[in-house]
Amino acid sequence: MEFVLSQLTGFGGAFVALVTDPLTYAYLLVSVFLGITFGALPGLTATLAVTILTGFFGNKIPLDYSLIALLGAYVGAIYGGSYPSILLNIPGTAASAATAMDGYPLAKAGRGGEALGLTTTASFIGTLIGTIALLVFVWVLLLLSQNIASPEKALLALFGILLSGTLMSEDLVVKGWIAGLIGLAMAMVGLDPLLSEPRYTFGWSYMLSGFQVVPVLMGAFAIPQIIDGMRHMDVGKVAALKGRILPNLRTVRRHLPTITRSGVIGTGVGALPGVGEDVAGWVSYGVGKTVSNESDTFGKGSLDGLLCSETANNACIGGALIPLLVLGIPGSPPAAALMGAFKLNNIIPGPTIDPEIILRVVAIMVLASVTMFIMGIFTARIFIKILQIPQVVFLPIVMVLTTIGSFSVGGGINDLYLMLGVGFVAYFLNMLKFPIAPLVIGVILGGLFDETFRRSLLISGGDLMVFASRPVAGILLLLNLILISSQLPFIRRGFRRLRGRV
Amino acid sequence: MNEDDIATLRARDFWGALVLIGVSLFFLVRTFDIPLWGGNRAGVSGADWYNSAAIVPLGIFSAMLVLSVVLLIISVRAGGATRALSAVGIGWDRQEAIRFTTIGIILFFYIAGLVPRVDFIAGSGLLITALTFGFHRGLPRRMILAASAVALCGAYALIAHLPQAEWAAHDDDVVTLLAWATLTGLMLWRARDDRVLRVCPAIAVIAPTLLVCAMAFGFRQNVPNRGGIIFTQIEYHYYVTLRPIWRS
Numbered sequence: 001m002e003f004v005l006s007q008l009t010g011f012g013g014a015f016v017a018l019v020t021d022p023l024t025y026a027y028l029l030v031s032v033f034l035g036i037t038f039g040a041l042p043g044l045t046a047t048l049a050v051t052i053l054t055g056f057f058g059n060k061i062p063l064d065y066s067l068i069a070l071l072g073a074y075v076g077a078i079y080g081g082s083y084p085s086i087l088l089n090i091p092g093t094a095a096s097a098a099t100a101m102d103g104y105p106l107a108k109a110g111r112g113g114e115a116l117g118l119t120t121t122a123s124f125i126g127t128l129i130g131t132i133a134l135l136v137f138v139w140v141l142l143l144l145s146q147n148i149a150s151p152e153k154a155l156l157a158l159f160g161i162l163l164s165g166t167l168m169s170e171d172l173v174v175k176g177w178i179a180g181l182i183g184l185a186m187a188m189v190g191l192d193p194l195l196s197e198p199r200y201t202f203g204w205s206y207m208l209s210g211f212q213v214v215p216v217l218m219g220a221f222a223i224p225q226i227i228d229g230m231r232h233m234d235v236g237k238v239a240a241l242k243g244r245i246l247p248n249l250r251t252v253r254r255h256l257p258t259i260t261r262s263g264v265i266g267t268g269v270g271a272l273p274g275v276g277e278d279v280a281g282w283v284s285y286g287v288g289k290t291v292s293n294e295s296d297t298f299g300k301g302s303l304d305g306l307l308c309s310e311t312a313n314n315a316c317i318g319g320a321l322i323p324l325l326v327l328g329i330p331g332s333p334p335a336a337a338l339m340g341a342f343k344l345n346n347i348i349p350g351p352t353i354d355p356e357i358i359l360r361v362v363a364i365m366v367l368a369s370v371t372m373f374i375m376g377i378f379t380a381r382i383f384i385k386i387l388q389i390p391q392v393v394f395l396p397i398v399m400v401l402t403t404i405g406s407f408s409v410g411g412g413i414n415d416l417y418l419m420l421g422v423g424f425v426a427y428f429l430n431m432l433k434f435p436i437a438p439l440v441i442g443v444i445l446g447g448l449f450d451e452t453f454r455r456s457l458l459i460s461g462g463d464l465m466v467f468a469s470r471p472v473a474g475i476l477l478l479l480n481l482i483l484i485s486s487q488l489p490f491i492r493r494g495f496r497r498l499r500g501r502v
Numbered sequence: 503m504n505e506d507d508i509a510t511l512r513a514r515d516f517w518g519a520l521v522l523i524g525v526s527l528f529f530l531v532r533t534f535d536i537p538l539w540g541g542n543r544a545g546v547s548g549a550d551w552y553n554s555a556a557i558v559p560l561g562i563f564s565a566m567l568v569l570s571v572v573l574l575i576i577s578v579r580a581g582g583a584t585r586a587l588s589a590v591g592i593g594w595d596r597q598e599a600i601r602f603t604t605i606g607i608i609l610f611f612y613i614a615g616l617v618p619r620v621d622f623i624a625g626s627g628l629l630i631t632a633l634t635f636g637f638h639r640g641l642p643r644r645m646i647l648a649a650s651a652v653a654l655c656g657a658y659a660l661i662a663h664l665p666q667a668e669w670a671a672h673d674d675d676v677v678t679l680l681a682w683a684t685l686t687g688l689m690l691w692r693a694r695d696d697r698v699l700r701v702c703p704a705i706a707v708i709a710p711t712l713l714v715c716a717m718a719f720g721f722r723q724n725v726p727n728r729g730g731i732i733f734t735q736i737e738y739h740y741y742v743t744l745r746p747i748w749r750s
Contacts, residue, residue, distance in 0.1 A: 056721075172515075172573070174573050178566060178570065181565055185529065188558065188559045188562065197536060197555035226609075227606075230601070230605055230637045390698055393634065393701070399633070400630065403617060407617070407724075408721070417614070420609060432518045449558070453558055457553075462552035
């Protein structure tokens with residue numbers, strides 16, 4: 001009880017400090033607006049919003065303001081994706097793909113205003129559910145994570161990469177794993193963390209410091225988006241927005257069970273390392289379709305279906321921050337970009353993180369969700385106008401933003417060459433349907449994996465049993481093995497046969 | 503994805519897997535340059551295999567090789583090899599090739615040629631104009647024209663001022679400004695009735711100017727090519743004309 005009270009007091013202190021600082025509002029308003037704009041424009045994603053702002057704000061302003069800007073953009077962008085999903089039938093972000101299933105039919109039926117109002121409310125409640133989970137579970141996990149040593153960290157990093165590779169693959173799972181391995185391989189470039197042995201530097205002194213996270217993030221997420229976006233320039237016809245946007249409280253109350261369930265699912269999926277908001281949206285939609293009383297209306301303009309995905313993808317944000325803050329493993333691609341900002345400020349997320357930062361993150365999330373709600377309800381029509389601007393106007397500006405952001409972080413032209421090189425590779429990988437998120441997560445976790453794997457072997461004198469003999473490590477090893485073996489053809493065939501018999 | 507898309511994808515996978523196998527093998531060979539069994543570098547002895555800096559990369563590239571072979575097998579079984587080696591190719595038509603090549607050229611010359619050597623406002627203004635004019639309606643001739651303008655300026659900057667000691671020269675700034683003005687004039691003449699293209703010149707001037715000023719004077723960060731022809735004037739007047747006003 002004492003512990004809970006002390007946490008609530010700490011949270012209250014962080015919240016009051018934020019609320020009483022006028023600059024908080026300036027950063028919140030701008031970042032949430034930018035976030036919603038990025039989310040609303042098809043082709044620009046939440047990851048891109050956080051990545052670009054990391055380059056722009058990452059280490060140039062005090063950490064508190066930097067976190068406000070990045071978290072505000074993150075929350076805003078995930079919500080903003082619902083605009084084109086509902087009004088254009090084109091998901092603004094992958095996280096809002098499931099929203100389009102029911103949102104567009106509702107808009108076509110003249111209920112666009114109602115759909116947007118409910119989406120805004122659901123996103124707001126979803127973010128709060130994820131934030132509460134962050135506040136509660138992060139402390140429990142932080143206490144547990146004190147017992148996590150090198151073998152567990154190595155296996156956890158591997159699990160994060162494998163899981164994101166498995167769940168983020170559009171085509172073959174093997175491609176997701178290869179993408180993760182490419183990321184890991186990129187992380188091996190430079191001086192190794194234990195012996196300072198140069199690896200794959202090819203005599204280029206710039207490469208001794210390895211691949212910097214921000215240019216890699218910019219290259220992997222921004223350049224392919226820009227190249228790809230230039231291929232699909234014209235915006236479709238935006239459906240007319242009819243009906244009032246302010247949500248009806250009775251309708252919200254009627255759908256509260258769906259919102260709560262979806263919020264919990266979104267948080268849970270977000271807490272899985274490496275799995276993002278898009279998976280959360282679809283999982284929640286799938287569960288909703290299975291358990292809902294009106295499942296036959298799903299895909300034809302069901303409010304339940306709409307709320308399933310929209311609540312879950314915003315709840316996922318809080319969930320995704322749990323593994324990031326507790327273990328230093330990003331829960332989603334935008335969280336990976338956020339990790340880049342932490343690194344720029346010399347903060348290492350994980351068991352050794354300053355608890356004050358977690359409380360501030362929670363307080364910022366609450367304020368960002370309130371700002372998003374107010375902005376969504378009262379300024380929706382501005383974003384609909386923005387939606388009509390063709391991408392060809394925005395993407396060149398994004399390119400300039402990316403360039404100056406990446407340059408100012410590293411302060412050198414080499415970072416720009418790296419960004420461009422990674423960007424072209426990422427574009428081709430995208431074209432071949434290799435997911436990019438596992439690659440970035442591989443780059444971020446590669447150093448951790450290398451160091452903890454070798455440290456474990458060093459402590460055990462080369463005995464590989466160190467990864468199986470400790471209880472938590474044993475469980476993690478088993479999870480990794482299950483994940484790999486679940487993709488083996490004969491095991492998959494066996495499962496299919498078993499399912500057929502059942 | 504329909505069946506034809508999947509068939510095209512498997513053909514791409516075939517080439518992709520071959521490239522990945524080549525890359526994995528190359529890096530596996532390079533990994534053996536790192537001491538594995540009892541090497542000694544800079545007075546630090548890597549006496550045991552598990553202490554070696556090569557152990558994790560060996561695992562990574564071996565796993566990549568195995569997975570690339572798996573991908574190759576999947577693509578061959580799905581008919582990807584037959585399709586990849588036939589005239590059907592990897593599913594790119596001429597339009598697609600022009601679009602990608604011109605975007606690639608623009609981005610390459612912008613980053614490699616313009617950003618380090620040319621005034622950031624002039625280089626970025628040219629980039630914004632080239633991308634907007636070239637790709638707004640998807641007309642191949644405009645794409646080629648836009649790419650040529652950026653390539654011309656980028657190549658001139660690269661060839662005339664390759665070493666870093668010459669990056670402060672201004673002749674490439676002038677060439678870029680001329681190309682930007684010509685492209686803008688052509689755009690306004692060709693597309694008088696297009697709202698998007700009409701606002702493009704304003705965006706091309708305002709966006710990079712605001713960004714570079716915010717970065718340099720707001721965040722006090724280094725910006726690309728501080729000695730650029732336009733930025734030196736802005737910087738001079740910021741410190742000499744404007745700043746003293748509020749400092750006093």
